[in-house]
Amino acid sequence: xxxxxxxxxxxxxxxxxxxxxxxxxxxxxxxxxxxxxxxxxxxxxxxxxxxxxxxxxxxxxxxxxxxxxxxxxxxxxxxxxxxxx
Amino acid sequence: xxxxxxxxxxxxxxxxxxxxxxxxxxxxxxxxxxxxxxxxxxxxxxxxxxxxxxxxxxxxxxxxxxxxxxxxxxxxxxxxxxxxxxxxxxxxxxxxxxxxxxxxxxxxxxxxxxxxxxxxxxxxxxxxxxxxxxxxxxxxxxxxxxxxxxxxxxxxxxxxxxxxxxxxxxxxxxxxxxxxxxxxxxxxxxxxxxxxxxxxxxxxxxxxxxxxx
Numbered sequence: 001x002x003x004x005x006x007x008x009x010x011x012x013x014x015x016x017x018x019x020x021x022x023x024x025x026x027x028x029x030x031x032x033x034x035x036x037x038x039x040x041x042x043x044x045x046x047x048x049x050x051x052x053x054x055x056x057x058x059x060x061x062x063x064x065x066x067x068x069x070x071x072x073x074x075x076x077x078x079x080x081x082x083x084x085x
Numbered sequence: 086x087x088x089x090x091x092x093x094x095x096x097x098x099x100x101x102x103x104x105x106x107x108x109x110x111x112x113x114x115x116x117x118x119x120x121x122x123x124x125x126x127x128x129x130x131x132x133x134x135x136x137x138x139x140x141x142x143x144x145x146x147x148x149x150x151x152x153x154x155x156x157x158x159x160x161x162x163x164x165x166x167x168x169x170x171x172x173x174x175x176x177x178x179x180x181x182x183x184x185x186x187x188x189x190x191x192x193x194x195x196x197x198x199x200x201x202x203x204x205x206x207x208x209x210x211x212x213x214x215x216x217x218x219x220x221x222x223x224x225x226x227x228x229x230x231x232x233x234x235x236x237x238x239x240x241x242x243x244x245x246x247x248x249x250x251x252x253x254x255x256x257x258x259x260x261x262x263x264x265x266x267x268x269x270x271x272x273x274x275x276x277x278x279x280x281x282x283x284x285x286x287x288x289x290x291x292x293x294x295x296x297x298x
Contacts, residue, residue, distance in 0.1 A: 008149065008166055009236065013222050016239055059244040060237050061149075061165050 002074050008061040016059035023052040023066045048072055095126035096204050096267035100285045107175035112287030120210030120278055121286040124271065125259065125293045129178040130203050131171040133185055134195040144188035145169055152235040152248045154295050160259075162235045164246050170261065172205070174290055204267025207250075207293065208274060209257040212281040217258065219277045221247070241273035252295050 002014040022044055027036050045051065050070050057063055069076045092110050099112035109127040135141035137149075145161050147153050147169065152162040159181055160172040173181045178198050185196050208216065214225040220241040224230065232251040237244065246261040262270050275283060286292075 009238075012238065059239045062237075063166060 002076070004055060004057075004067065004076060006057050006060060006063075007065050008063055009057060012057070012060060016057060018056045018058050020054040020056045020064060023054050046071075093127070093201060095124050096264045097124045097126060097206070097271045098268065099124065100287065104287075106288075107290065109175065109288070112285065114285055114287040116284040116286050118210075118282055118284035118286075120212045120216070120281050120283045121208070122271070122275055122278065122283055123207045123209070123286045123293065124288055125205040125207045126203075126267065127175045127288055127290075128200075128205055128293055129171075129173040129175060129181060130199045130205065130261070131173070131178065131181050131185070132195075132197045132199050133169040133171060134167060135169075135189070135192060137167045139192045139194075140190050141185065141188055141192060141194055142167075144185075150235055152233050152250060154250075158294060160248070160250065160294055162246065162248050164235055164237060164261075170246060172259070172294060174294060202264050204262055204264050204270065206260045206267075206271055206274060207257060208260070208278070208283075209252060209255055210281075210283075211256050212278075213256050213258055216274065216278045216281055216283070217247075220273060221245075223247070241270060241277075243270055243273075245270065250295055252292070 003011040004014050004017050005011050024040065027040055029037065048071060050068055052066055052068050054064055055067050067076055090108065092105055093108055094110050099110060100114050102113045103110060104113040107127050111127060133141065147161040147163045149163040149166050152160060154160050158174060162170040162172065164170045171181055178200060182196055182198065217225050221238055223236065223238050230249055232249055234249045237246050240247065240260060243262055243266050248259040250259050251257050260270060
């Protein structure tokens with residue numbers, strides 16, 4: 001069982017959450033190039049190790065937040081509230 | 086032909102005998118069992134969304150994760166960050182909405198009457214904690230979830246608002262979910278409580294909400 005530390009609700013079972021992609025900065029659509037926009041939309045780093053992700057607490061506070069997760073061991077750390085949707 | 090008043094129906098089938106009170110079709114069953122389950126759907130449910138640190142939040146005086154009964158008998162539940170659920174006696178919807186509108190000033194606030202769009206169930210009795218432990222992963226001990234605790238979690242795999250609202254010193258929980266899942270939640274809790282001797286009690290306005298202290 002994976003416990004996700006929600007910054008609002010505390011540790012909860014992972015089944016209450018939805019994975020919402022790797023955390024990355026959205027480029028300005030008016031200023032970016034097609035190549036960078038395509039990379040933002042479709043390309044993932046998918047590392048074997050620590051990565052920063054967005055999660056959505058669908059069965060709890062219904063907030064998005066960022067989380068660091070080790071994709072090899074599923075260890076998690078440093079959740080923080082995120083205003084970005 | 087005389088005009089008849091409309092009758093509201095809960096999504097949870099009332100246990101016989103059935104009667105009509107407060108404009109709702111409700112069960113008139115009474116029980117003396119230690120563990121009881123009551124369909125409290127006729128209670129007024131007002132959903133308020135506002136800024137976490139705005140005027141409405143200050144006026145409601147209940148933070149996320151807590152629930153308290155105000156001086157008018159309205160149970161104010163901090164059900165989410167910037168989200169409150171107000172539970173009031175049947176027929177008090179207009180008055181409850183008006184009170185929130187009075188304090189909102191220029192703040193952007195969403196006030197929605199979800200009385201007929203949600204289901205509400207109350208479980209009362211000391212063994213309610215053992216019942217809920219079967220269907221929910223939260224620690225229901227007094228140290229973690231004392232009286233006045235509110236949270237949203239998965240109950241019987243259903244997203245549910247849970248409020249601990251003890252009555253006369255007896256452990257009691259309110260469970261609030263979408264209307265379409267009401268019968269499922271009620272049946273799941275009733276099944277889980279079977280081994281503890283749970284019995285159905287019909288809705289009674291005086292028992293559905295705690296009295297203001």
